[in-house]
Amino acid sequence: MTMIRYVKNVIALWSQLRSSLNSMEQMTIYIKGRIPSKKNSKQMILVRGKRIIVPSRQYSAWYKEQRQELAGIPKLRLNEVSIEMTITFPDNIKSDLTNKAESIMDLLVDSGIIEDDNHKVCKKITLISGGVNKQAAGAKIKIKFLKNPQKGG
Numbered sequence: 132m133t134m135i136r137y138v139k140n141v142i143a144l145w146s147q148l149r150s151s152l153n154s155m156e157q158m159t160i161y162i163k164g165r166i167p168s169k170k171n172s173k174q175m176i177l178v179r180g181k182r183i184i185v186p187s188r189q190y191s192a193w194y195k196e197q198r199q200e201l202a203g204i205p206k207l208r209l210n211e212v213s214i215e216m217t218i219t220f221p222d223n224i225k226s227d228l229t230n231k232a233e234s235i236m237d238l239l240v241d242s243g244i245i246e247d248d249n250h251k252v253c254k255k256i257t258l259i260s261g262g263v264n265k266q267a268a269g270a271k272i273k274i275k276f277l278k279n280p281q282k283g284g
Contacts, residue, residue, distance in 0.1 A: 156276055160204070160244075163269040165221050167193050168230035169237060190234070197238050206243030210252050211277040214245075219261030221268035228258050235270055245274070 167190045176185055186194070218231050236248040236256075246252050254277060261267070 158204075158274050158276075160201070160239075160272040160274070161269060162197060162200070162235065162238075162272070164193075165268055166218060166231040166234055166270055168227065169194075169234045170230045194234075194238065198242060201238070201242040201244065204242065204244060208243055208246045209274065209276060209278075210246045212245055212253055213255040213257075213275040213277060214239075214253055215257040215259065215273040215275075217259040217261045217271045219267050219269060219271075220263045221265045223263055228260055231270070232256070232258050235272060239272070239274075 167187075169186055169190050176183060185191075214236075216232055216235060218228060218235075220226055236253075239245045240248050261271070
């Protein structure tokens with residue numbers, strides 16, 4: 132395949148993707164397993180004699196794995212959204228729903244799915260506890276587009 136034909140194919144695929152995004156009103160993302168709390172899993176380490184605070188190895192491993200899982204989703208950088216998260220826990224250990232949501236929001240921003248997690252981008256965030264279910268632990272994230280992802284409105 133020549134380079135020109137390859138570029139034309141890429142442009143055609145991008146055009147199809149853009150067209151389908153324009154007709155979308157929301158997307159749903161699923162994250163499986165226990166959602167760690169970034170806030171409650173920090174550790175202090177010494178680097179060249181200075182103390183710095185970093186996320187735990189458990190959080191870092193989860194974050195890296197989830198970034199790889201989300202790599203297939205286009206970097207939409209959505210800039211006006213409403214988000215609904217249903218978080219299901221694997222056990223009865225007391226957990227803070229908002230800390231789990233904060234970990235997920237950081238993941239959405241860092242993956243390029245939403246532009247930021249500030250009030251200008253996330254107009255509404257709904258958190259729902261899905262209760263306890265070891266087999267279904269994780270999060271269901273519904274992102275509703277308040278502005279068209281490609282046209283900006």
